[in-house]
Amino acid sequence: MASLLDLSDPAARKRLIAAMAERILAHANELTALDSAIGDGDHGHNMKRGFEAVVGALDALAAMEPPELLKALGMKLVSTVGGASGPLYGTLFMALGKAWPANLTRAEFAAAFEQAIAAVKARGKSEVGQKTMLDVLAPALQALRAGADAQAVAETARQAAEATAPLRATRGRASFLGERSIGHVDPGARSAALIIAALCEQGSQI
Numbered sequence: 001m002a003s004l005l006d007l008s009d010p011a012a013r014k015r016l017i018a019a020m021a022e023r024i025l026a027h028a029n030e031l032t033a034l035d036s037a038i039g040d041g042d043h044g045h046n047m048k049r050g051f052e053a054v055v056g057a058l059d060a061l062a063a064m065e066p067p068e069l070l071k072a073l074g075m076k077l078v079s080t081v082g083g084a085s086g087p088l089y090g091t092l093f094m095a096l097g098k099a100w101p102a103n104l105t106r107a108e109f110a111a112a113f114e115q116a117i118a119a120v121k122a123r124g125k126s127e128v129g130q131k132t133m134l135d136v137l138a139p140a141l142q143a144l145r146a147g148a149d150a151q152a153v154a155e156t157a158r159q160a161a162e163a164t165a166p167l168r169a170t171r172g173r174a175s176f177l178g179e180r181s182i183g184h185v186d187p188g189a190r191s192a193a194l195i196i197a198a199l200c201e202q203g204s205q206i
Contacts, residue, residue, distance in 0.1 A: 006202065007066040014062035016202055017073070021051040021058075023198035024191065030083050034187035038169065038180075043187040050081035070097025085188060088124055088133065095119035098131055110145050117141060131169035133188040134141055136160045150200035154193075161193035178182075 011014060024031075024047050032044030053185045054061070054076055061076075063071055070093045078090030096116040101108035117137050121127060128138045136157050141154040164186040 004133045005021065007069065010056050010062045012068075013064075013069060014058060016199060017054060017058055017069075019059055020195050021197040023194045024048065024051045027191075027194055031187050031191055034185055034190055037184045039187060040083070043085060043191065046081045046085055047082045047191055050077045050086065053080040058133040064076045067097045068092065070100060073097075084124075084156055085191070088120055088188070092116050092137075106144065110141060111143050113137075113144065129166050129167065131167040131189070133186070133192040134191040135164050135167070136189045136196070138139040140198040150202075154197040154200035157196040161189040164189045 001080055002047055006017065028044040028048040030044065031047060032041060035041050035043035056072065057072075057076060064072060074090040074092065074094030074097065076090075077093065078086050080086070081089060093116075095118075099112035099115040101112055117134065121134060124132065124134075125131050126134060128134050139160040140153055140157045143153045148156065162185060165183060167180050167184070167186075176206065
C-alpha cells in the first residue's frame with residue numbers, strides 16, 4: 001500500500017498534507033470558474049480558504065497519528081471551507097480516520113475508503129451518477145481494488161471528473177439548472193480528482 005497514503009512518520013504525513021494543499025491552492029481559480037458555470041462560483045475560493053487553514057496547522061497535523069490526523073483534518077475543513085463542500089470533505093476525512101486500519105494493507109485501506117465514501121453518500125444524500133464528487137471517489141476505489149498503481153488511480157480520477165461533463169446534475173446547487181448543467185465538469189468532482197492526484201504523485205506504488 002504505502003505510497004498512496006504513507007502516514008507512517010511525521011515527515012511523510014507533512015508531505016502528503018502539503019501536496020494536497022498545494023494542488024488545491026494552485027487550481028483555486030479553475031475550481032471557481034467551473035463552479036461559476038453551474039454553481040455559486042465559490043468552490044475554488046472556499047477550498048482555498050480551507051486548505052490555507054490546513055497549511056497553517058501543518059506541523060500540528062503532521063505530529064498526529066493517522067486516525068487523529070484524518071479526523072482533525074476533516075474538522076478543519078468543516079470549519080473553514082464552508083458551503084456544501086466543507087461538510088462533505090470533512091466527512092470524507094473524518095470517516096476515513098475513524099475506519100483507519102491498524103494494519104495498512106491495500107485491502108484494508110480500500111475497506112476504510114469505502115466506509116468514508118459511504119459516509120459522504122449519507123451526508124450528501126447522494127449517489128454515484130448525480131454529478132458530484134462521488135463520481136470520482138467511487139471509480140478511484142474501484143481502480144484501487146482492481147490492483148491499479150498510483151499513477152493509474154490518479155488517471156482514473158482525472159478521467160472520472162471529466163466524465164461528469166455530460167451528466168445532468170440531480171444533487172447540489174447545479175441540480176437547479178436542470179439541462180443547463182450538462183456540458184460542464186462538476187467542480188467537486190474536479191477538486192476530488194486533484195486531491196487524489198496529489199496523494200498518488202507522492203509515490204508510484206500502492
